Amino acid sequence: MGILNSKVPAGPIESKWTNHKFNMKLVNPSNKRKYDIIVVGTGLAGASAAATLGELGYKVKAFSFHDSPRRAHSIAAQGGINASKNYQNDGDSTFRLFYDTIKGGDFRSREANVYRLAEVSGNIIDQCVAQGVPFAREYGGLLDNRSFGGAQVSRTFYARGQTGQQLLLGAYSALSRQIGKGAVEMYNRREMLDLVVVDGQARGIVVRNLLTGEIEKYSAHAVVLATGGYANIFYLSTNAMNSNATAIWRAHKKGAYFANPCYTQIHPTCLPLHGDSQSKLTLMSESLRNDGRVWVPKKKDDNRSSNQIPEEERDYYLERKYPSYGNLSPRDISSRSAKEVCDEGRGVNGGEAVYLDFADAIKRLGKKSIEEKYGNLFDMYQNITGENPYEVPMKIYPAPHYVMGGLWVDYNLMSTVPGLFVLGEANFSDHGANRLGASALMQGLADGYFVIPYTIGDYLATNKFSAVSTNHDEFKKSEDGVKEQVKKLLSIKGKMTVDEIHKKLGRLMWNKVGMARNEKGLKEVIGEIKELREEFWKNVNVVGKADDLNQTLERAGRVADYLELGELMATDALKRNESCGGHFREEYQTEEGEAKRDDENYRYVAAWEYENAGKWNLNKEQLEFEFLHLAQRSYK
Amino acid sequence: MNNNMKLNLKLKIWRQSSAKSVGSFVDYKVSVSPDASFLEMLDEINNELEKNNQDPIVFESDCREGICGTCGLVINGEPHGPLRKVATCQLHMRNFKDGQTIWVEPFRAKAFPVIKDLAVDRSAFDKIIQAGGYISVNTGGVPDANSIPIAKDIASEAFDSAACIGCGACVAACKNSSAMLFVSAKVTQFALLPQGQPERQQRVEAMVAKMDEFGFGSCSNTYACEAECPKGISVRNIARLNHEYLSAKVKSTNVEV
Ligand SMILES: Cc1cc2nc3c(=O)[nH]c(=O)nc-3n(C[C@H](O)[C@H](O)[C@H](O)COP(=O)(O)OP(=O)(O)OC[C@H]3O[C@@H](n4cnc5c(N)ncnc54)[C@H](O)[C@@H]3O)c2cc1C
Ligand code: SF4
Ligand code: FES
Numbered sequence: 001m002g003i004l005n006s007k008v009p010a011g012p013i014e015s016k017w018t019n020h021k022f023n024m025k026l027v028n029p030s031n032k033r034k035y036d037i038i039v040v041g042t043g044l045a046g047a048s049a050a051a052t053l054g055e056l057g058y059k060v061k062a063f064s065f066h067d068s069p070r071r072a073h074s075i076a077a078q079g080g081i082n083a084s085k086n087y088q089n090d091g092d093s094t095f096r097l098f099y100d101t102i103k104g105g106d107f108r109s110r111e112a113n114v115y116r117l118a119e120v121s122g123n124i125i126d127q128c129v130a131q132g133v134p135f136a137r138e139y140g141g142l143l144d145n146r147s148f149g150g151a152q153v154s155r156t157f158y159a160r161g162q163t164g165q166q167l168l169l170g171a172y173s174a175l176s177r178q179i180g181k182g183a184v185e186m187y188n189r190r191e192m193l194d195l196v197v198v199d200g201q202a203r204g205i206v207v208r209n210l211l212t213g214e215i216e217k218y219s220a221h222a223v224v225l226a227t228g229g230y231a232n233i234f235y236l237s238t239n240a241m242n243s244n245a246t247a248i249w250r251a252h253k254k255g256a257y258f259a260n261p262c263y264t265q266i267h268p269t270c271l272p273l274h275g276d277s278q279s280k281l282t283l284m285s286e287s288l289r290n291d292g293r294v295w296v297p298k299k300k301d302d303n304r305s306s307n308q309i310p311e312e313e314r315d316y317y318l319e320r321k322y323p324s325y326g327n328l329s330p331r332d333i334s335s336r337s338a339k340e341v342c343d344e345g346r347g348v349n350g351g352e353a354v355y356l357d358f359a360d361a362i363k364r365l366g367k368k369s370i371e372e373k374y375g376n377l378f379d380m381y382q383n384i385t386g387e388n389p390y391e392v393p394m395k396i397y398p399a400p401h402y403v404m405g406g407l408w409v410d411y412n413l414m415s416t417v418p419g420l421f422v423l424g425e426a427n428f429s430d431h432g433a434n435r436l437g438a439s440a441l442m443q444g445l446a447d448g449y450f451v452i453p454y455t456i457g458d459y460l461a462t463n464k465f466s467a468v469s470t471n472h473d474e475f476k477k478s479e480d481g482v483k484e485q486v487k488k489l490l491s492i493k494g495k496m497t498v499d500e501i502h503k504k505l506g507r508l509m510w511n512k513v514g515m516a517r518n519e520k521g522l523k524e525v526i527g528e529i530k531e532l533r534e535e536f537w538k539n540v541n542v543v544g545k546a547d548d549l550n551q552t553l554e555r556a557g558r559v560a561d562y563l564e565l566g567e568l569m570a571t572d573a574l575k576r577n578e579s580c581g582g583h584f585r586e587e588y589q590t591e592e593g594e595a596k597r598d599d600e601n602y603r604y605v606a607a608w609e610y611e612n613a614g615k616w617n618l619n620k621e622q623l624e625f626e627f628l629h630l631a632q633r634s635y636k
Numbered sequence: 637m638n639n640n641m642k643l644n645l646k647l648k649i650w651r652q653s654s655a656k657s658v659g660s661f662v663d664y665k666v667s668v669s670p671d672a673s674f675l676e677m678l679d680e681i682n683n684e685l686e687k688n689n690q691d692p693i694v695f696e697s698d699c700r701e702g703i704c705g706t707c708g709l710v711i712n713g714e715p716h717g718p719l720r721k722v723a724t725c726q727l728h729m730r731n732f733k734d735g736q737t738i739w740v741e742p743f744r745a746k747a748f749p750v751i752k753d754l755a756v757d758r759s760a761f762d763k764i765i766q767a768g769g770y771i772s773v774n775t776g777g778v779p780d781a782n783s784i785p786i787a788k789d790i791a792s793e794a795f796d797s798a799a800c801i802g803c804g805a806c807v808a809a810c811k812n813s814s815a816m817l818f819v820s821a822k823v824t825q826f827a828l829l830p831q832g833q834p835e836r837q838q839r840v841e842a843m844v845a846k847m848d849e850f851g852f853g854s855c856s857n858t859y860a861c862e863a864e865c866p867k868g869i870s871v872r873n874i875a876r877l878n879h880e881y882l883s884a885k886v887k888s889t890n891v892e893v
Contacts, residue, residue: 052775066698068762070802071706076699087782123776130778132771132831134795141785159795165703166798173770180766188759211751240698274671277680280700380701383726449775497686499679543686548654549694549752552686 004257004607004621007410008112013098013627017116020411021454025461032057035460036220038205039063040192040247043072044164044441045424046226047171048448054178056453061218062175062184063207065191065242065554070172073228073240074444077164078285078377080146080156081441083121088145092153094118099628101439104150104330105404105432106581106597107630108260108605110623112411113429120450121442125157127449131170135159146373148437149286150330150635156438161285161376167441171448190216191554193485194478195223195251195420202420203468206478208486210554213547215482217470222419222456225251226448229403229425231264233562233569234514235506237400238270238283244558245565248407248426256415257607257619259408259428261565262573265435265582266515267401268294268334271384272353281399282384284356285377286437289327291361291370292394294318294334296354300345306355306393317341325635332434332582332595333635335398339515340593348395357393398515402440404431404582405569408607408621412455413447416607418463421456423447428605433581486546489556494539498556501536505529505559505566513570518586522574526567530614533563568608568616575618578602590632599630642667643729646737647681649693651753659750661739670730674717675700675707677729694753700725702866705801708808709754710741715805715864723803723866743808747815747850758804760850761818768842769822771831790828797825799867806861806869812853817861819843820877821869827880837884844881 009020027035035058039050042064050062066072084097097118102109125143129135135157136144145154159166178184189210196204196219204219230245231237252258269289271282295314302309317337319326329337338354347353362370367390371378381389406428407415413429414421424444431439469475512525536559544550579588579595580602588596605621644667652659668677675697682692697707702723709724711717717727732738740754748756786794798821806817823840826832832839855874862871 048775055774067696067706067758068802070762071698071704073699073704075704075801076701085781122781125781126778127773127775129781129784130771130773130831132794132798132826132829134791134798134825134829135781137786137788137791139788141787141791142782159798162703162799165801166795169798173765174773174775176762176766177770177772179762180768186762188762240704241700242698275669277669277672277676279673279676279679282701380726383722384728386728386730453775493689497683499683541686541689543689544691549755551694552692 004408004619005410006110006621007412008110009411013111013115016112017119024454024458027457027461029057033059035059036061037222037224037456038218038220039224039226040205041072041226041228041424041426042069042175043074043226043228043424044168044171044444045448046224047072047168047175048445049224049226049423049452050184051171051174051178052449052453053456054183060178060184061187061220063187063190063192063205065189065210067188069175069186070169072168073243074168074441075165076240077441078161078283079148079287080158080163080438081124081167082148082155082436082438083125083157083442084118084155085122085125087143088154090153092155096153097121097155100151101430101436102432102628103633104436105434106595106633107432107599107603107625108580108623109430109432111625111627116451117430117443117446120446123450124442124445128167128170131173133159133166133170146287147290147328149289149328149334150325150436156287158287161287161374164441167445171445192227192247193250193482193557195254195417196474196478197254197417198468198472198474199466200418201463201465202417204470204475206475206482208482211549213545213550215479217475217479219468219470219475221460221465222421224421224423224452224456225407225426226423227426229406230562230565231400231403233505233566234400234509235503236278236281238267238281241280244561246558246561248422249561249565251407251415251417251420253610255417256420257408257609258405258568259605259607260405260433260572261569261608262513262576263404263433263582264400265331265402265404266335266398268331268338268398269356269396270399270401271381272395272397282380283399283401284381284394284396286331288356288374288377291365291373292327292356292358293360294327294354294356296341296346296348298346301350302346303349315341315346322635329635330434330436332584335515336584338398353395353397355393356396358389359393362390400510402435404428404433404435408605412458413451414455414459419459421452423452433583485557486553489540489542489553489560490546492538492540492542494541496535496539497541498552498559501532501540502555502559502562505532505562508532509566509569513566513573516584516586517573519574522570526570526574529563529566529570536560536563564613567614571616572606572608575606576602597632641670643670643732643734645732648737648739650741651693652750654752655749668729670728672729673700673725674711674727674729675725694755696755697725702726703801705803708743708803708805710743710808712739715743715808716866720863721866721868723801743804745807745813747813747852748804748807761802761804763850764815764819764843764846765822767846768835768839771826772835784830786829794825794828797821797828797869797873800869801867803866805864805866807852809860809864810853811858811860812856814855814861815847815852816855816874816877817865817869817871819847820873823880824873824876827876836880837887840877840880840884841888
């Protein structure tokens with residue numbers, strides 16, 4: 001078991017990043033074009049990184065499996081992006097955002113990273129406004145803010161319910177400008193299927209051209225992964241259909257440690273399931289909790305419709321249990337509370353849903369004002385469910401949404417493979433065991449615009465590189481491995497479709513590695529996942545050809561990786577004998593049913609090293625809290 | 637919700653094995669819950685096809701929330717189907733009648749060649765943005781966000797234009813395959829904002845030149861684009877584009893008058 005070096009610079013927390021920026025080596029402007037950098041993923045994190053690196057003069061190649069960078073999953077973020085501008089004069093500061101994020105993450109994140117995130121958050125807003133991002137404004141023409149869960153200040157910037165879209169289009173426009181200038185070469189419709197490591201350094205990738213099926217190789221001096229999260233392992237999640245773990249998983253198998261894989265976020269406000277054919281779950285932005293009130297009937301199995309249940313027979317359980325944060329309690333707590341009341345049989349019509357009610361807000365603020373703030377979300381709700389949320393309360397239920405886990409990175413965002421950097425949701429860096437709303441967009445853009453441009457320069461300036469072309473043996477080996485897998489998948493010709501197996505895996509994960517976990521279930525599920533993996537490799541049916549656009553084959557490769565990752569998630573959850581944030585182990589709870597941490601034994605980042613299929617070694621990064629006091633999280 | 641009542645439908649779906657091959661409509665039958673989405677209905681058909689060792693129908697989607705712009709089918713002759721202001725992925729089967737026949741085709745336009753079945757290549761849109769659909773600022777060194785006040789109604793109008801998801805339905809809806817609605821939305825967003833002023837003239841010229849290069853047709857004011865646009869992008873954007881373009885031309889040294 002190894003101990004990891006996070007390379008956090010010494011000194012007071014306020015000056016760590018400033019000093020580090022000064023101490024890092026720079027690449028001379030005229031030398032920058034001698035360095036090739038591969039950026040895989042062009043969502044918020046990847047597009048901002050590729051654009052900025054291109055502006056600086058590096059030779060950048062950017063890759064995405066989408067047909068255009070503008071389609072990345074980041075586009076779907078609704079509610080907003082945090083920044084400690086304190087424009088509202090309500091007591092916000094870098095330190096408060098830092099504090100809220102550490103506390104929200106249940107003291108399982110690295111102080112120095114989180115402080116830096118808070119520190120650069122304001123620059124992000126400046127950058128986006130300069131790009132022409134049309135954030136919401138007040139009548140005086142200045143920027144408007146709203147509140148999000150886990151905060152008592154208004155620091156969330158937003159663009160109606162389409163903040164992710166506007167931010168991504170901003171980063172996409174910056175990236176497009178660099179593509180137009182020739183500083184970035186864009187490779188769309190390419191799926192990275194392997195990382196190439198030469199002499200211990202990340203030196204390239206192998207991709208499949210999704211249109212032709214050709215396996216292509218690309219070399220570089222450094223590789224940046226910004227490939228998003230893996231919540232789709234649950235089959236049903238709020239993530240886009242194609243979001244997946246493959247890039248980071250293949251890098252993991254090439255030596256990058258995987259940190260805290262079991263930390264997943266189950267979002268409290270999603271639309272409940274409608275039937276078997278359902279392909280994904282739809283998020284209703286958490287911003288709705290600014291004005292919506294969450295409740296269930298007090299009585300069990302109450303089958304009356306919402307408007308027939310009088311006020312005194314409703315349980316506004318979040319307001320009751322957490323009076324100071326109320327409906328804006330953090331996500332993990334809100335989700336678990338919803339599960340609790342539904343498990344008690346008090347869900348809507350005894351089922352799996354709770355009400356999110358706007359009647360009071362409409363009375364107080366008027367329908368027009370609610371429409372202005374949430375119009376598109378209300379329309380979306382009505383469109384999907386056929387019910388009008390201006391008239392009847394919304395029905396919501398928690399769903400897998402985001403993963404705090406990801407590849408382990410040090411303070412420089414470099415993984416355990418030298419020259420492999422990881423940004424955005426793909427890394428584990430800033431959110432501990434629970435991410436606060438509106439902080440993923442902030443982190444992705446902080447990583448891409450303001451961190452990687454510095455730290456990658458230091459890496460390039462301080463390392464020696466041998467000339468490596470794509471004819472190198474390691475490239476050949478990777479290419480052969482990828483081709484072999486494609487061939488294997490197509491040759492099984494079994495009885496089950498890829499989706500059927502994925503659905504099965506999703507159900508296992510949701511039931512036993514979902515909102516609540518316990519030792520027995522985790523031990524069982526590890527065996528069940530192994531069995532399902534065997535079944536996949538014996539009995540999957542992948543139709544179509546290798547050298548063609550083949551969506552079934554694409555999904556098959558991703559599911560094959562999930563079947564390994566799922567086991568690691570369960571292994572990690574089993575090893576962590578405590579509850580923290582989104583990781584709730586039923587054995588470890590306070591008398592009131594809150595998560596009970598064990599700081600003495602588990603105040604570490606679990607970074608798993610791949611040995612071979614189904615076998616990992618645990619490495620630990622001890623978390624020190626020098627600037628904040630460890631405390632039990634309370635939102636009462 | 638009427639979970640147990642299924643709709644029985646006949647589908648005529650465009651199949652085309654590659655860009656170069658000739659395509660045709662193929663018949664399928666499906667029985668589907670009215671609560672399923674249109675794309676979930678196609679998922680079900682595909683699952684059956686795979687079970688029978690047949691090639692599934694290629695169609696593209698990602699967010700399934702109407703925001704990424706990936707999906708896009710012509711359903712019974714209309715891009716994104718019969719509902720207004722929704723993308724294909726937001727169309728639910730409850731909008732169809734039991735026993736109905738549904739025709740499903742790809743977006744068709746010279747600038748959007750078919751890749752396979754229902755998937756088309758819309759990379760021309762990226763190229764138009766690369767030609768000038770941005771504000772030239774590098775990362776860092778920008779002013780504080782609140783040093784650029786923008787009136788609420790202007791910001792809101794700019795947002796309306798910025799809401800375009802780049803799906804291409806406007807092109808598919810237009811008998812001339814014009815990309816004017818898409819281009820005008822971006823031009824308008826930046827023309828309205830103070831940050832967009834310095835490059836206002838070059839931007840519109842460069843984007844229009846690129847659009848013409850790709851062989852998108854011209855606008856003949858039939859407004860089919862606005863009717864099919866899932867984000868309700870208004871044809872007023874096109875009027876503004878024309879105005880911007882003309883005033884750029886008058887001032888321009890780049891364009892032959
Ligand atoms: C519905 C929804 C709403 C949300 N709302 C908010 C919000 O309001 N505020 C907030 O802060 N966060 C929100 N989030 C979370 C946030 O959107 C994401 O965490 C964030 O956008 C992730 O950005 P990213 O750049 O890391 O990855 P992504 O945007 O997922 O981009 C991944 C990129 O990697 C590429 N890629 C992946 N794998 C490969 C591969 N193998 N080969 C090649 N390319 C690959 C993809 O093509 C894509 O370009 C929301 C999430 C969801 C699901
Ligand atoms: S203008 Fe409307 S129809 Fe055209 S690309 Fe944009 S969103 Fe799609
Ligand atoms: S799949 Fe994203 S808009 Fe339809």
